[in-house]
Amino acid sequence: MFSRRLVFSKVGGGSNGARHFGGTVVGDGTVERDKKMKPRVVVTLPLPGAVLESLSASFDLQAWSKPESIPDAVLSEWAGEADAILCSLGTAITAELLASSPKLRVISSISVGVDHIDLAAADEVGLPVGHTPEVLVDSTADMAVALMLAVMRRIVEADRFVREGRWGTGWSTDFFLGSDLSRATVGIVGLGPIGRAVATRVQSFGAKVIGWNRSERNVPGVQQVDLDALFEEADVVSIHTAATADTRHLVSASRIDRMKQGAVLINTARGAIVDEVALVAALTAGRIRAGLDVYAREPLPHDHPLLRLDNVVLVPHLGSATVATREAMLERALINLTAGLRGDRLPWCANPGVYPDS
């Protein structure tokens, strides 16, 4: 239905952050809606121009086009009259917003995680929430392994060393020593699709894999252990569980304390799962190392203590950031959006309980 060639380079828009499609601009700059009243869709993040143009054939769009998050007041004003919201993880969809947006028929998020959306409030008003599972599994698992290797083989630190002109002596036996993934025990927290894809990848490197999951999961070659034992035994702990009220600070100060000297923590899931203050303390003391894609606050504040540490590799929430994966996520989000507006069941629904037959 939607072209898979979404041309990601064409993201951009108007100078005041807003782009209107499907309406007519009148003298004072406001937009009159088309007479035939297409459903009104609020898009809360910049999207490729070609996608917006194609959506505007069917919908009356109000699209936020600036890289910074849409301000709450703008979102609240736009959503008040909207039939649907197309968003991603940078936009908080709160109970208050839902209460003041009575016409909403669907929320479609371009993400697998929906911790930015108050699902309980959506359930309460029977509002389906779409998300984009499955298609980002491989990209996110690749990122987790990339971070493991970058930390264990000190790649970013070594790159800085070379660029800064500090490579003054020749090869020596103790120069930039790291550790081997092939000799490591990798502990996977959360044995869902991404955790299992990471297990397969590191097994192919020769690593031993242990795992923890809230419910019993039979994963070939993965010995399931108690969560505290996982933190004690693993040379690498990789987090792949969803962020919920139950998993907030699952990686607590006491679990970080249980980690071996020099062990590595990898987080490509959500920042809220890790007690970041305790993590910074353990990194600062040189007790452990880390590779992080996600943070308690995103974007990471420019004065954050993590930025001063050499034993952590930091990337800006890029787990699913490949062209093919982002196209697939966007495609699913658009299919969810149109299904919701037609009154059809969302193919990828994060709160299927809203449907009476589920």
Ligand code: GLV
């Ligand atoms: C990314 O973090 C996602 O939830 O899709």
